Amino acid sequence: MDTLDLARWQFAITTVYHFFFVPVTISLVAITAGLQTAWYRTGKEKYLRLTKFYGKLFLINIAMGVVTGLVQEFQFGMNWSDYSRFVGDVFGAPLALEGLLAFFLESTFIGLWIFGWERLPKLVHLGCIWMVVLGTQLSAYFILAANSWMQNPVGFRYNASRGRAELTDLGAVLTNKVVLVTYPHTIFAAFMVGGAFVAGVALWHLIRRPLVDKDVFRSALKIGASVVLVASVGVAISGDLQGKVMTEVQPMKMAAAEALYATEKPASFSVFTVGTLDGSKEIFSIKLPYLLSFLATGHFNGEVKGINSLQDAYEQLYGPGSYKPNIPLTYWTFRLMIGVGMLSAAVALWLLWTTRRGRAPAHWLIWLAAPLPLLPLIANTFGWIFTETGRQPWLVFGLLPTASGVSPSTTSGEVITSLVGFTLLYGVLAVVETKLMLRTIRGGLAGTDDPPETSPDRPDKPLSFAY
Amino acid sequence: MELTTVWFIAIAMLWTGYFVLEGFDFGVGMLFRFLGRNEPERKAAITTIGPVWDGNEVWLIMAGAATFAAFPEWYATLFSGFYLPLFLILVGLIVRGVALEYRGKRDDPVWRGRMDLMITIGSLLPALLWGIAFGNIVRGVPLDADHEYVGSFGTLLNPFALLGGLTFVAVFITHGAIFLALRTTDDLRARANRLATRTGVVAAVLTIAFLAWAQALRGDSVSIILTIAAVVAFAGGLVANLLRREGWAFIGTTVAIGLAVVSLFVALFPNVMPSTLEPGSTLTVVEAASSAYTLKALTIITGIFFPLVLVYQGWTYWVFRKRVMVAAS
Numbered sequence: 001m002d003t004l005d006l007a008r009w010q011f012a013i014t015t016v017y018h019f020f021f022v023p024v025t026i027s028l029v030a031i032t033a034g035l036q037t038a039w040y041r042t043g044k045e046k047y048l049r050l051t052k053f054y055g056k057l058f059l060i061n062i063a064m065g066v067v068t069g070l071v072q073e074f075q076f077g078m079n080w081s082d083y084s085r086f087v088g089d090v091f092g093a094p095l096a097l098e099g100l101l102a103f104f105l106e107s108t109f110i111g112l113w114i115f116g117w118e119r120l121p122k123l124v125h126l127g128c129i130w131m132v133v134l135g136t137q138l139s140a141y142f143i144l145a146a147n148s149w150m151q152n153p154v155g156f157r158y159n160a161s162r163g164r165a166e167l168t169d170l171g172a173v174l175t176n177k178v179v180l181v182t183y184p185h186t187i188f189a190a191f192m193v194g195g196a197f198v199a200g201v202a203l204w205h206l207i208r209r210p211l212v213d214k215d216v217f218r219s220a221l222k223i224g225a226s227v228v229l230v231a232s233v234g235v236a237i238s239g240d241l242q243g244k245v246m247t248e249v250q251p252m253k254m255a256a257a258e259a260l261y262a263t264e265k266p267a268s269f270s271v272f273t274v275g276t277l278d279g280s281k282e283i284f285s286i287k288l289p290y291l292l293s294f295l296a297t298g299h300f301n302g303e304v305k306g307i308n309s310l311q312d313a314y315e316q317l318y319g320p321g322s323y324k325p326n327i328p329l330t331y332w333t334f335r336l337m338i339g340v341g342m343l344s345a346a347v348a349l350w351l352l353w354t355t356r357r358g359r360a361p362a363h364w365l366i367w368l369a370a371p372l373p374l375l376p377l378i379a380n381t382f383g384w385i386f387t388e389t390g391r392q393p394w395l396v397f398g399l400l401p402t403a404s405g406v407s408p409s410t411t412s413g414e415v416i417t418s419l420v421g422f423t424l425l426y427g428v429l430a431v432v433e434t435k436l437m438l439r440t441i442r443g444g445l446a447g448t449d450d451p452p453e454t455s456p457d458r459p460d461k462p463l464s465f466a467y
Numbered sequence: 468m469e470l471t472t473v474w475f476i477a478i479a480m481l482w483t484g485y486f487v488l489e490g491f492d493f494g495v496g497m498l499f500r501f502l503g504r505n506e507p508e509r510k511a512a513i514t515t516i517g518p519v520w521d522g523n524e525v526w527l528i529m530a531g532a533a534t535f536a537a538f539p540e541w542y543a544t545l546f547s548g549f550y551l552p553l554f555l556i557l558v559g560l561i562v563r564g565v566a567l568e569y570r571g572k573r574d575d576p577v578w579r580g581r582m583d584l585m586i587t588i589g590s591l592l593p594a595l596l597w598g599i600a601f602g603n604i605v606r607g608v609p610l611d612a613d614h615e616y617v618g619s620f621g622t623l624l625n626p627f628a629l630l631g632g633l634t635f636v637a638v639f640i641t642h643g644a645i646f647l648a649l650r651t652t653d654d655l656r657a658r659a660n661r662l663a664t665r666t667g668v669v670a671a672v673l674t675i676a677f678l679a680w681a682q683a684l685r686g687d688s689v690s691i692i693l694t695i696a697a698v699v700a701f702a703g704g705l706v707a708n709l710l711r712r713e714g715w716a717f718i719g720t721t722v723a724i725g726l727a728v729v730s731l732f733v734a735l736f737p738n739v740m741p742s743t744l745e746p747g748s749t750l751t752v753v754e755a756a757s758s759a760y761t762l763k764a765l766t767i768i769t770g771i772f773f774p775l776v777l778v779y780q781g782w783t784y785w786v787f788r789k790r791v792m793v794a795a796s
Contacts, residue, residue, distance in 0.1 A: 056572070063568035066521065067561040073531050074553055077546025081615075084546075088539020089757040096536040096765060099529040104776045107525045108783050111518035119786060159758070164539070166758040407547040409615040418554045425558060429565060436572055 004406045006415040007079040010422065012388075014071050016381055017426050021065035023380050024373075026136045026187065027194020028058040031227065033129045040126050046216040049445045054198060054220075055129075056440055059114065064433050066107070071422065079415060083395055083405030090156050090167045091146050094174070098142035106135030140190075141183055148179035150396050151387070152249040158399070165399060178249060181242040188234030189341070189383065192376035195227025196344055199351060200372035201441050206355075207366040213445045221355060225348040228376070232345035239338075240295065246387075247296040247304070250397060252314070253390035255307045256327045257334040258292055267292035267304035273331065318398070325392040333386035337379050344375035470762040471752050474537040475739070477769065479732035481533055485526035486597070486635075487724050491717075492516040492523055494643015496563060496590025497636070500583050502647065502662060506576070508655050509583065511793045513570065515650040518787050520567060522780055524560070536765055540614060540755035541739045548608060548616025548740075552600055552623060556593045563589025594639045595632040599623060602631025605681050605731050607741035610748045614740065627680055634677040637670035638701075638727075642720040645704065649713040652792050660711060667705040674701060678727060681734060685741070690734040697726035 001009075032055045039047035073095070076084050109131040116125050149155075155172030156165045167173065202220035205213065247254045255261075259273055269291035273284065293302040307324060314323035347368060355361050395402040495516050503509030535542040546553060566585035573579075606627050609618040644663035648656050678694045686694070704719020735741070739755050742748035756762065 059568065060572060063565055067564040070524075070528065070560055070564075071557055073528050074546060074557060076535065077531075077542045078550055078553060079547075081543035081547035084535060084543040085539050088535050088542060089761050092532065092536025092539060092542075092757065093761060093765060096529075096532040097768065099525065099532040100769060100772050100776065103525045103528055104522065104780065107521040108776075108780050111521055112783055112786060115514075115518040115787065167761045167764070170764045407543075408613070409617065410547050410550055414550045414554075417551065421554060421558060425561060429561070432565070432569070436569060440572065 001412070003410060003412045003415055004403055006412055006419055007406050007410075008402070010079060010415060010419040011075060012385075013419070014068065014075065014422055014426070016384065017430075018065070018068040018072060019380065019384060020377060021061055021068065022140075023186075023190035023193040023377065024197060025058070025062045025065045026140060026190040027192075027227070027231075028054060028061065028197065029129065029136055030133050030191075031194055031198055031223070032058050033126075033133050035223075036126055036129055040122060046219060049213075049216060050220055053445050054201075057197075057201070057437060059110075060433065060437055060440060062110070064429065068426070078418070079407055079410060080395075080405045081407040081410070083400065086164050086400050086405065087150075087396060088164075090153075090165050090173065091149060093167060093170060094142045094146040094149070098139050098146075102135045102139035102142060106132050106139065109135065137187070140186060141179070144182050144186060145174050145176060145179045148176045148182055149173055151182075151246075151391060152176055152178040153396055153399055165396070177245055178242075181238055181245050185235060185238035185242050188231045188238055189376065189380050191231035192228050192235060192341065192344060193373060193380060195224045195229075195231060196348065196376050197224070197373040199224025199228065199348060200369045203351065203361060203372065204366060204369035204441065205444060206361055207363055207369070209444070210360060216445060218355065221351065221361075225352045228345060228348035229352070232341065232348070235341060243295050244298060250391065251305045252307065252310045252323060253325065253330065253387070254296060255305060255310055256325050256330040256390055257386065258304075259327055259331045260292070260304060260306045261308050263303060263306040263309045265293070265303035266290045266301045267296070269295060272335075321393070323393065325390050330386060330390045333382040333389070337382035337386055340375050340382065341379035344372065344379065347372055347375070470759065470766060471756040472736075473766060474533070474756070474762055475732070475736060475752050478530060478534055478537065479729060481526055481530035482732070483725050483728040485523070485530055486728050487721050488523035488526055489520070490594075490639045490724055491642045491646040492520040493590040493594045494639040494641065495647055496567075496586045496643070497594070497640055498643055498647065498659075498662070500587050502644070502658055503655065506579070507794045509579075510571075511651055511655060511791045512647055513567070513586075514791045515647060517567070519783060521564070522783065524564070533765075537757050537762060538739060538752070538755040539757060540750060544610065544614045544616060544740050544750055544755075545604070548610075548618075549600055549603070549623065551620045552596045556596045556600075559589045559592035559596070561589075563593075591636065594636045598632035598635030599628045601635075601728075601731060602628030602677070602681075604740065605631075605735055606684055607743040607749070609744050610740060610742035610750065612745065612748050614742075614748065614750045614754075617744075627677075627684070630673065630677050630680065634670070634673040637666060637673050638720070638724060641667045641670045641705075642717075642724060645708055645713065645716045645720055648708070649717050650790055652790050655793055656790075660708060660713070663708050663716070664705065667701075667708065671698070671701055671705065674698065674723075674727065678730065681731060685734050687734065690730045693726050693730035693733060697723045697730060700726060 032051055035047050035054065036051040038044070039051055109128045112120065113125065113128040113132060116128060120128065153165065154176050155167060155169035157168050158164075159166045199221050202217040202224060205217045206221060243254065258267070258270055260267060260270075266289070268287040268289040271286045271288060273286075290300040292304055294300050296302060296304045307327070311323055315321070351361070351365075351368070351372075354365070391397055393401050393403070395405040495512060499509050499512035503512050531542070531546075534545070562585045566582040566589060570579050570582035570586070600623075603623050603625070606625065608616060609622060611617050641663050644659045644666060647659035648663060651659065675698055678697065682691050682694055700719050701723035702719075704716045704723060707713075707715035707719055737752045738749050739752055740750040742750070757765075
């Protein structure tokens with residue numbers, strides 16, 4: 001493998017890993033803030049206990065999200081220096097905005113929230129966690145704006161003498177039609193994960209310890225499962241819109257998502273296809289007529305361009321070369337994203353049904369407790385692998401091929417070192433994090449009667465004034 | 468003033484803020500296992516940085532992102548050139564961040580012991596490597612005509628840069644000890660105070676040597692004055708520490724670190740990455756900068772929002788201004 005492949009593997013591994021923690025963080029902080037708000041407004045103790053319990057799980061999770069995010073900020077320059085030179089003028093701005101508006105907010109107010117339980121007035125303390133929620137939302141928006149620019153570059157001009165893209169309209173970058181649909185899609189998808197996490201943890205407790213805090217965990221199960229359901233509707237609607245926008249800006253990605261080789265009018269949606277390994281021919285498939293036309297264009301008779309005709313058109317436009325992404329990968333990640341996502345919504349719906357009006361969940365359902373949050377999480381991962389590999393061979397669509405972005409002076413030895421290093425470190429941390437998470441989950445609500453163990457400093461500890 | 472100069476100053480300010488703030492939490496991280504004789508003391512020491520270290524670290528992310536946005540060429544050359552040191556810094560920061568958050572999550576001495584070791588290593592490694600990195604930025608590194616780094620990892624481990632690394636470690640330990648003396652009570656406070664004096668002398672010698680060498684490499688009258696002021700401030704901080712005026716001592720080391728970092732940036736200007744090969748390969752502020760539109764947009768947005776950040780970060784320090792007492796064991 002050369003430096004380019006190694007750098008791509010490193011980006012894929014570190015980014016996919018980072019994004020295990022991101023959706024949980026985004027949704028769990030909001031759900032925790034919601035629980036704390038419920039406690040503030042009703043004064044019911046169960047909401048306080050749930051706030052502390054899920055808040056602690058949120059903190060375990062965000063610690064990983066923060067440190068793995070550091071790598072992302074550095075990696076562009078380390079492995080992708082020519083990319084950084086080419087796009088910095090445009091791409092750097094949303095990244096700087098993310099730091100300025102989101103990261104400072106998140107990190108500062110999370111410290112205040114953890115250590116401020118009994119030092120801040122209740123309302124101010126509640127405000128702190130809502131500021132963290134705001135920070136996560138801003139962070140998501142800016143980083144998605146940056147990514148959306150790579151998917152659909154807008155608001156720039158190409159400066160030939162500097163050989164780089166230059167920003168001409170920051171507003172256009174921040175209102176890119178791709179980010180406008182990607183942001184809600186990503187956020188709803190995140191809430192599917194967080195809702196499922198809350199529900200899965202509660203389900204485990206309800207079945208394993210049916211006598212301990214039953215009512216509290218019933219509430220949590222219903223809250224979590226309801227969040228999944230609402231979010232899944234949002235994911236579907238925003239995903240549909242996103243598909244149409246993507247068909248417009250990157251028809252090749254969507255053609256590859258369908259493994260649609262020849263242009264069709266009307267086009268049918270393939271549910272399942274077995275093709276040759278290189279993806280050049282299909283052997284067997286199940287198809288729903290007219291559906292793809294509708295999904296891609298909004299009309300049942302719309303024309304959907306095929307891979308081969310797009311390839312010809314791109315050769316005319318950009319010169320000789322292959323403009324096809326890895327088609328089997330694109331095809332299957334797209335299907336798995338949708339399929340696994342729908343499955344998790346179905347599980348949530350079923351859980352709500354089977355626990356309706358005070359019914360206890362059947363014992364065997366305990367086997368769903370762990371898969372429940374993992375399903376939407378995997379769907380998130382498939383979605384990102386789909387959209388990022390589907391953009392290939394472009395790093396910035398239509399402007400910069402991936403091969404041109406890699407650092408020219410970085411050696412493969414250096415990239416191997418960091419690739420192996422991060423992978424091993426991430427592996428160890430995954431074990432540490434998962435064990436701590438499971439331990440905390442098993443610990444249940446009881447432990448949270450103590451002052452929050454979220455800090456080494458107990459808030460009730462006597463403090464003397466410094467001045 | 469040119470916007471490129473404004474942004475050079477902004478980047479310098481972000482690094483200055485980063486080293487002043489993370490400097491003391493690195494220091495506490497390096498020290499607390501040795502200074503704290505039992506769990507309550509260690510816990511108290513970690514609590515002094517608990518609510519703030521994460522916010523301090525954002526200054527680094529901000530410095531990186533602002534460099535990316537305002538000086539893409541600088542970001543590209545620096546981050547790809549200093550590949551392995553940055554990789555190790557990341558490993559250190561990852562390990563440390565996780566350990567700081569996780570140490571209190573389990574009531575188990577073995578668990579805490581591991582986390583504490585990770586905090587110490589994760590504080591020492593980045594402190595040392597940032598010193599080495601900044602030494603090399605000031606000294607200059609081999610860059611070709613495309614501003615690509617053509618040296619190796621070994622090139623970065625030159626005597627001047629290594630002195631920079633040791634200086635950063637010693638200064639941050641002293642800064643951290645003074646912070647601990649300011650923020651704790653009783654025995655722990657007294658021990659931190661005594662330790663600061665001892666490490667402070669070493670740090671002062673290293674600082675004088677490193678800064679004088681830096682000025683000999685590329686100093687001008689302004690940076691020399693700043694260097695002298697930094698040394699005076701550091702000495703003042705140590706005297707205040709000796710007199711047990713902890714607040715003044717902390718102001719002293721804060722101002723000293725700030726002025727020292729500023730003096731390095733002043734000496735660097737108008738270059739951002741001097742080349743030790745052809746003079747023409749040196750990357751300058753203007754060559755590295757983004758377009759006028761981008762810099763203007765960044766200036767307006769930062770002008771509006773950065774004061775807000777300072778207000779709420781300052782407020783955190785106000786909320787947690789009380790000394791942390793060691794719980795009775």
